Amino acid sequence: MLLYIHVPFCAQKCAYCAFYSEAGERADPAARREYLAALALDFGQAAAGGTFDTLYLGGGTPTVLSPAELAELTDITRRAVFAPGAEKTAEANPGSLTEEKLAVLRAGGFNRLSLGVQSLSDTLLARIGRRHRADDVWRALRLARRAGFGNIGADLLFGLPGQTDADWQTAVRAMTDAGLSHLSLYALTPEEKTPLAADLAAGRTRLLGDDAQADMYAWAREYLTGAGYRQDEISNFSLPGRACRHNAGYWRGEEYLGLGPGAxxxxxxxxxxxxxxxxxxxxxxxxxxxxxPPLAEGAEPLDRETRIKEYVMLRLRTREGLDRREFSRRFGASLEDVFGETPEQLIRARLLLSEGDGLRLDPDRYFVANSILVKFM
Ligand code: SF4
Known part of the structure; x- marks a missing residue:
């Protein structure tokens, strides 16, 4: 099973972010104490004694916690059993990562780091409300390597207001040159009720158009493939043997336990x-x-139709795609029983590729994947 722990604090909210996290005074030491005490209870009830294949410490920003707080959190995780060689990832913000925090994470068994780099242009970082600057990225990478992290990934954003091809290509190249083992590339999305959405609605800023974003994405795919990365999923690339096992578990539809506020x-x-x-x-x-039970609302039973749709969406976004036999085994019906002519029509239109029992999106259509996957809704 997969285990996720949410750290619901950020130094400040980024302009585009709709993830649940508390910032400013709401992330003060008293709130962090309350969080850790509650997490210990939650963990004791829901996870202690369980066996997990992966752990993902995300947020929010786990690295806004102090070294002592991070140590308390890693102590809490020791109450679960992890499979031998379990992947344990910590998300980190380049601006709040320190030598001491890295040492605590290593001592706590974390063997993978995911850095929220987003861009290497200080102007663009400021424009989207990020606190860190490019220098922080290089400092964080140096410290992380020195602390013994050999498996480091980064998130990068494209389509930012005013972002040029050169900005984008510099960032992607720099991350590969730095030997990062995993890259997640996301188009900046104006989530509802964020400052970015308000600025867009008021005409104070503009995202890049679809064509410019598609070109950036296509360039990155080609560049990364040439640089030895494998595309595991629409947004995710990894060096051989470095695919994120936690993500892969989500994409296979495995069970996951999320602890912490909002998880x-x-x-x-x-x-x-x-x-x-x-x-x-x-x-x-x-x-x-x-x-x-520390839940926001009652449990939502997932009916068969919902599970099928979610499974198809997740599988078709991956390099491996969907295996028809596995689908039938899971749901007791063939893809055609459920979706009728749709799969065949998409194959004929060359939007889906069919190989043996496998079905996957044509990688050249990844950028417009949503407009294809909606046919399964
Ligand atoms: S650091 Fe991450 S979680 Fe926090 S506000 Fe920014 S994007 Fe959102």
Missing amino acids: VSCLTEGSQPVRTRRAALKEYAALLRAGL
Whole structure:
């Protein structure tokens, strides 16, 4: 099973971010103490004694925690059993990563780091409300290597307001030259109720157009493939043997337990898969103190139709694609039984590639994947 732990704090909110995290005064030491105490209870109830294949410490920004707080958190995770060689990833912000925090993470068993680099242009970083600067990235990478992290990935954003091809290509090249083992490339998306969405609506800023974004994505795919990276999924590239096992578990539709405020779990209860979301910090902590399940709302049973659609969406976004036999085994029906003519029509239109029992998106159509996958909705 996969284990995710959410750290719901950030030094400040980035202009485009809709993830749940508390910033400013709401992330003060008292809030962090309350979080760690509640997480210990949550972990004790839901994870202690469990066996996990991967651990992903995400956020928010795990590295806004102090070294002592991070040590407390890694101590909490010791109450679960991890499979031999388990992958343990910590997300880190280049601006808040220190030698001491890296040492704590290593001592806590973390063997993979995911850096939120986003861009190497200080102007663009400032424009999207990131606190760190390019120099912080280089400093963080030096410290991480020195601390013994050999498996380091980075997230990069494209389509930023005013971003040039040169900005983008410099960032991608620099990350490959630095030997990063994994890159996640995302188009900047104007999530609702963010400062970026407000600026766009008011005409104060503009994202790059679809064609410019498509060109950036196509260039990166070609460049990374040539540089020895394999495309594991629409947004994810890795060097041989360095694919993110935690992500791969999500894409295979495995069960996952999410702990911490705002974290989502998908687990089977009896024979019924259910999805739950933990409450935001204050309510999460209060519910746990009262001995109650720390959920934002009731568990959502996932009906067969929802599970099928989610599975198809996730599988078709991957390099491996969807295996028809595996689909039939899981759902007791063939793809055609469920979707009728749709798969064949997409194959005939060359939007999907069919090889033996395998079905996958044509990689040249990845940028417009959503417009194809919607046919399975
Ligand atoms: S650091 Fe990450 S989680 Fe925090 S506000 Fe920025 S994008 Fe969101």
